Every structure is written in C-alpha cells, then in structure tokens.
Amino acid sequence: MSGWKAPVALVGARWALNKYRDRKRRPTPAERALDLAAWAGAGALLGVGASMVAENRRSERLNGRVAVVTGGTRGLGLQLAREFGAGGASVVVCGRSRDNLDQAVADLTGRGIDAHGVVCDVTDREQVRALIGETVERFGRLDIVVNNAGVMRVGPAEAMQDAHFTEAMDIMYRGPFNVAREALPHLRTTEGSLVNITSVGAYLTVPHLLPYSVAKHAWACLSEGLAAETGGTGVRVTTVVPGLMRTGSHRGVVFIGEPEREYAWFALLAGMPLLSTNADRAARRIATASARGQGFLVINPTTRIGMALHGLAPGTSQQLMRLTGRLLPSTPEHVSERTGNESGDSTMGRLAESVAALNERAVDRLNQDTRDRR
Incomplete structure (x- = not known):
C-alpha cells in the first residue's frame, strides 16, 4: 500500500x-x-x-529543470541551490565574487548537482542579460529563477548615508527588476516560475533596518505586481516573505553606528529558535512552493503574526516599533562601520554568539565566514 x-x-x-x-x-x-x-x-x-x-511530487516537478539563483554563493541562496539540485534540477548560481562563486559551485558539484557559476552584478542589466543567455545556451532552457541577491546594513537611520539607501534600492529593487525583465520571455516558453525572496521588513518596517526595508518593500510590490501581470501567460510568480532565518547572515551584514552593540542584538535575535527559522527548512518550503506554483509564502509563524498585527492595527504596530527603536543603540558622536565578522570579535559579540549557537553553526555550512577571503 x-x-x-x-x-x-x-x-x-x-x-x-x-x-x-x-x-x-x-x-x-x-x-x-x-x-x-x-x-x-x-x-x-x-x-x-x-x-x-x-x-515526491516536488522531486518529479524539479527533475530535469534548470534553475537560476541570484546571490547563490552563500546563506539562503546557497541552501536553495542545494535544495533545487537535490530535487533533480540543474542549477546556475551567480554572485559578484569569483572566489565565493567557485567555492559554492564546488560545494554543489560535490553533492552530485549539475551546477554552473556566473559572475554577475544584478544591478547591471547587461550582466544580467549575459547570465540568462549563458544559462539557456548551456542547458537549453530556463524553468526557475530565484531573485535572492540582497544587501543588509544595520544601524540607526541617522548614521546611514544617502549612498546606503541607493545601494539597497539598486540591489533589491532594480536587481530583481532586471532579472525579471530578462528571464520572463524564457519562463513563458517553459511555463516556469519566478521566485522573489522579499522580507517581513517589506510589510513591517523594523528600526535600524531602514534602507533594507525600503528596498524590500519595493521588491515585494514588484513581485506582487508581476504575479498579477503574468496571469494567463503560464508563468507563476511566488512572493516569499521570510522573517529571521538561521543562515549565519549576521557575519556578512555591515553594522553602522556602534557596530559591536548593533551586532549583539542582531546576532542574538537571528539565532533564537522561536523567532528564527532553520535555513534548511526555509529552503525546502520555498522549493516546494516554487514547484507547486504557490503565489505567496510566509515562512514562519512570528512573521505571519507580525504581518497580521500590522494589517489589523497599524497604529499599534507602529507604536511597538517606536518602542523597539528606543531600546536599540542610539547614534554615537563618532559613527563606525564594520562587518559582522569584525563586530563579533568583542566580548559582547562573543556572548551573543554563544547564546545564538544554532546560528553560529550555519556560518561555515552556508559559506558565510569571509574573514580569510578577498
């Protein structure tokens, strides 16, 4: 039976x-x-x-397919590439660093996955066109495209420069826009899937993440709009809304203001089991949603609760965010900027890492430790 x-x-x-x-x-x-x-x-x-x-159905739907994952060299993107590959898909990952890209491809091929890497900056339309063209030329088709590339800076808005907002919008709005424009003609041919990894920050803006939230909001709007515009074309657009995930991303984030204190609260929250989701589980759910053509996916219950609260009582959620902002570090007289790897090298950082041990385990497994790379 x-x-x-x-x-x-x-x-x-x-x-x-x-x-x-x-x-x-x-x-x-x-x-x-x-x-x-x-x-x-x-x-x-x-x-x-x-x-x-x-x-079983997910494996059947992925077998023989070709998937492109932007920002696929580390973190959730790398785990997604593994997940699609485990289901039988050929995978193309892109990133801006050749060293990170080579390491990711070696990881994937070592797992028996037919993988290929392309250096690509998604903010450059010509590079995106070359990415999609190389994928189709190599594998003969394109079935799944995952817009995952992103950048995160954590700190008070007052400490952020205009360039930080511009960078966030370039990578997390214009990047997905460029990828969608170039990929959609091919996805119509195969009746494929476009998957957009947005954030709870697109629907509930968290203090000290303003450039990220602004760009993610635009990205979510783009994703939902594309879902409506592609009706009847055979293309399925999936908007994914993660909350905190245990991907080891705290090591690659840039912290501004008082980096050690900003790092401590971010690393602690990102590693708490009740608030954050395991990267493997998140990747499985995203791959399954893509295979099913699911239109909207909220990853964890805390994200769903936050979105529901904001939808039902936006004034209350705004007050809660104002209170949260008062609890976070203020803008210092002398603003500093450091990566997570640098910020974590302090007593406060090491304490946060010891409490959030589950997230620390993801650092090496998801290619997040960049201290020895250029």
Missing part, C-alpha cells in the same frame, strides 16, 4: 468502528482514550504520508 493510502485507510476504519460503537452503547472512558490515541496516530501517519507525497 502506498505511503498515503495506509493512513487514509486507518482513518476510515476508525471512523467506521466509532459509528458502530455509537449505535450499540456509550463508549467507556478507556475506550474514548483509546479512540483519541488512535485518531492522533492516524493524524500523524496522514501528515507523514502527505509530506512524503508532496516531497
């Missing part, structure tokens, strides 16, 4: 038995407890069976 038929048959048998008992006599407390245990077991088996069916 296949993986999903056994649980269904068990549920049906329990239902018939309960109906028969109800006709004969009132069940005893022991029988009720037995029934409850049987239903719980059947539900668990049904869930496992459904998960197995979904996993």
